[in-house]
Amino acid sequence: MVKQKIVLRYPPHVVEQPTIYHLIKDFNLMVNILRADINPKKEGRLMMELSGKKIDYQRALEWLQEQGLHVMGLEQQIIWNSERCTHCGACTVICPTEALVFNRPEMTVSFTDDKCVVCELCLRACPARAMETLVDNNNSQ
Amino acid sequence: MKVNRSIEEINEKIKNGKAVVFTAEEITDLVEEQGVAEAAATVDVVTTGTFGPMCSSGVFLNIGHPRPRIKLSEVHLNSVPAYAGIAAVDLYLGATALPETDPANHDYPGGFVYGGGHVIEDLVAGKEVRLEASAYGTDCYPLKKIDTTLRLSEINEATLYNPRNAYQNYNVAVNLGPKTIYTYMGILKNNMGNANYSSAGQLSPLFNDPLLKTIGMGTRIFLGGGIGYVAWHGTQHNPSAPRAENGTPQSPAGTLALTGDLKQMKPRWLRGLSYLGYGATMQVGVGIPIPILNEEIMKYCAVRDEDLMAPVVDYHRGYPYKEGEPLGLVSYADLKRGMIKIQGQKVPTASLSSYAGAREIAGTLKDWILGGQFTLTIPAAGLPSVEAGIKLNALPQRDPENQEDR
Numbered sequence: 001m002v003k004q005k006i007v008l009r010y011p012p013h014v015v016e017q018p019t020i021y022h023l024i025k026d027f028n029l030m031v032n033i034l035r036a037d038i039n040p041k042k043e044g045r046l047m048m049e050l051s052g053k054k055i056d057y058q059r060a061l062e063w064l065q066e067q068g069l070h071v072m073g074l075e076q077q078i079i080w081n082s083e084r085c086t087h088c089g090a091c092t093v094i095c096p097t098e099a100l101v102f103n104r105p106e107m108t109v110s111f112t113d114d115k116c117v118v119c120e121l122c123l124r125a126c127p128a129r130a131m132e133t134l135v136d137n138n139n140s141q
Numbered sequence: 142m143k144v145n146r147s148i149e150e151i152n153e154k155i156k157n158g159k160a161v162v163f164t165a166e167e168i169t170d171l172v173e174e175q176g177v178a179e180a181a182a183t184v185d186v187v188t189t190g191t192f193g194p195m196c197s198s199g200v201f202l203n204i205g206h207p208r209p210r211i212k213l214s215e216v217h218l219n220s221v222p223a224y225a226g227i228a229a230v231d232l233y234l235g236a237t238a239l240p241e242t243d244p245a246n247h248d249y250p251g252g253f254v255y256g257g258g259h260v261i262e263d264l265v266a267g268k269e270v271r272l273e274a275s276a277y278g279t280d281c282y283p284l285k286k287i288d289t290t291l292r293l294s295e296i297n298e299a300t301l302y303n304p305r306n307a308y309q310n311y312n313v314a315v316n317l318g319p320k321t322i323y324t325y326m327g328i329l330k331n332n333m334g335n336a337n338y339s340s341a342g343q344l345s346p347l348f349n350d351p352l353l354k355t356i357g358m359g360t361r362i363f364l365g366g367g368i369g370y371v372a373w374h375g376t377q378h379n380p381s382a383p384r385a386e387n388g389t390p391q392s393p394a395g396t397l398a399l400t401g402d403l404k405q406m407k408p409r410w411l412r413g414l415s416y417l418g419y420g421a422t423m424q425v426g427v428g429i430p431i432p433i434l435n436e437e438i439m440k441y442c443a444v445r446d447e448d449l450m451a452p453v454v455d456y457h458r459g460y461p462y463k464e465g466e467p468l469g470l471v472s473y474a475d476l477k478r479g480m481i482k483i484q485g486q487k488v489p490t491a492s493l494s495s496y497a498g499a500r501e502i503a504g505t506l507k508d509w510i511l512g513g514q515f516t517l518t519i520p521a522a523g524l525p526s527v528e529a530g531i532k533l534n535a536l537p538q539r540d541p542e543n544q545e546d547r
Binding site for chain 1: 192193194250252254327328330334335337412414415416417422424477478479489490491492493494496497498500
């Protein structure tokens, strides 16, 4: 069994395909959608947790890539720019999953990307704008 | 008092590399171990620090004359407007200034991604900044328009002048309302979902000299990573705030106006900030040395977070509409532990001021003094303290159609 959080990026020409249906029906995967959006350029982004048999999961990833979708690890989505972070801590009460935490007694902020669910609340909660995303979804900047 | 040390004596020791310097955090343990008298006999200087958002900050610039000359009237630096209502090529750029094109809260809550504080950070970082200016033209200043770029090194004078910094204590902000609000105290979740504070507590400069017995006009300080000076008491300076037995105020009280040459400051300690739904501002690093002149000053510097209290204020109605009273007092020790209790409810806390930054500033200032490159100054004048009896005014709201003085 595998359980992985991934991000699918859909180019505009495949954004209307029923991908999730195929993941469930053809590959016997369990799908837990965390977040989905389509930007004004009609590029889609879908964040989800997939679980199932390893062989099915691997076949599904190959199939997704054949369909023209980009598959990325979820932890690559939100980046903590430690150079810009001033360690104030304002993000730590906003982050819902404790991916951003305040360490005591050091009084510093740290980011654990595998706890991040890419809700993106931190992008705007950080006054120093130390939280960055690779994906331009045109609704957070 | 047995200890009676002068600033001249301290400076002599600094120059000889013999000064004993502690940060305001380190000193608490020493005083606990040795007592006030012995600690005062040992220690010459205590260094403080704070690194928080300070909206009342900005920079005076003299950008030099083009040929032909110009008397600036409308000026933008990277699209951010600067005030030009002073001499021909003098400007003041404020930390919270925003481009006219910023959607602000029309797109609520606004992102305020770039403002005056960001321009200042870019200047200090040595970046090229676009200057667009217009003028009405005069016989002596004929040029009417200029569009160019400039860098800090090409500007004649760049004097950071912050009318209000280093607040002595501050509100702890909560939201009693039913919806999330976006404030200068950060994002406040509904029904007291979080409590945000903004002070370095025991490391904060004015918490260590609560009655302003050593800090005065002309006190040399760490400002924005370089050297600065206390210019005056800050705007909204309110030494009359209620105080605890240890002399520290229990609500926002004293403030400082600070100044210094921007050219020797560092972008790390002058940071443009964007507060969602509120605006742009700047995070300013400030560190002030406290000369241990006697036991009394030592006692003030030994204050701990447990003994420093901040008022909890509702930013849904209380602060904006000046309604009601604070919900109570909490200690900085509790705030820093990450959870406070307000009206029986447990509320997680977060800081807007960087304690790690404050610690680093106090440590840097300590190193400067130990290294002999930073000596202390005797203030040219004191700042108003409790005995000044200052009372803060609210703005009168009269009917201008019926002016009394007409």
